[in-house]
Amino acid sequence: DAGVIQSPRHEVTEMGQEVTLRCKPISGHNSLFWYRQTMMRGLELLIYFNNNVPIDDSGMPEDRFSAKMPNASFSTLKIQPSEPRDSAVYFCASSLGQGRGGTEAFFGQGTRLTVV
Amino acid sequence: AQSVSQHNHHVILSEAASLELGCNYSYGGTVNLFWYVQYPGQHLQLLLKYFSGDPLVKGIKGFEAEFIKSKFSFNLRKPSVQWSDTAEYFCAVNADNAGNMLTFGGGTRLMVKP
Numbered sequence: 001d002a003g004v005i006q007s008p009r010h011e012v013t014e015m016g017q018e019v020t021l022r023c024k025p026i027s028g029h030n031s032l033f034w035y036r037q038t039m040m041r042g043l044e045l046l047i048y049f050n051n052n053v054p055i056d057d058s059g060m061p062e063d064r065f066s067a068k069m070p071n072a073s074f075s076t077l078k079i080q081p082s083e084p085r086d087s088a089v090y091f092c093a094s095s096l097g098q099g100r101g102g103t104e105a106f107f108g109q110g111t112r113l114t115v116v
Numbered sequence: 117a118q119s120v121s122q123h124n125h126h127v128i129l130s131e132a133a134s135l136e137l138g139c140n141y142s143y144g145g146t147v148n149l150f151w152y153v154q155y156p157g158q159h160l161q162l163l164l165k166y167f168s169g170d171p172l173v174k175g176i177k178g179f180e181a182e183f184i185k186s187k188f189s190f191n192l193r194k195p196s197v198q199w200s201d202t203a204e205y206f207c208a209v210n211a212d213n214a215g216n217m218l219t220f221g222g223g224t225r226l227m228v229k230p
Contacts, residue, residue, distance in 0.1 A: 050216060056215075107161070
């Protein structure tokens with residue numbers, strides 16, 4: 001398996017524009033997580049899906065952020081409108097979600113977002 | 117909700133020095149425990165994990181960690197660090213009341229001087 005795949009790897013956008021980050025989890029994994037990493041706040045969990053259903057979105061900073069998982073092999077994180085303080089590295093991770101070892105998370109390479 | 121504390125934010129060592137990074141968590145029930153490493157500019161990768169059994173867990177690259185339930189700790193150790201171990205290290209906990217969610221500590225930045 002190619003692992004968790006995220007796109008794009010880098011995104012530079014102007015303030016006010018819509019940004020969509022994409023994630024393909026490992027095939028067969030039932031849980032998917034979106035994290036944001038910054039120097040100031042470290043690694044933050046934004047939202048967590050299980051079987052395509054959002055379970056905990058308490059980490060989503062505000063209404064400008066939304067996430068979807070229309071099927072087991074694809075998820076998006078959208079920011080609309082984007083602001084400079086959204087600049088960060090966004091990681092997607094997936095896990096089996098069941099059985100022994102089901103909570104081990106596998107991370108994608110991340111998307112480095114810069115909002116100017 | 118559970119929390120994970122990594123008390124050392126920055127550690128600087130010389131090559132061949134021994135390493136111990138602290139990790140404490142707050143949950144009193146059953147936990148799964150992990151250490152992840154993030155090399156500069158890269159994503160998080162698993163170093164080692166504990167689910168049950170022997171509380172001394174051995175991982176990749178000579179790392180090990182010991183689960184001490186009475187102390188709610190899962191400290192990471194390596195007897196002799198190398199320059200290539202320069203990275204950020206994250207402790208993570210899954211509590212049995214949290215579904216599949218991992219709670220991460222704040223991370224420890226390790227710099228190894230050649």
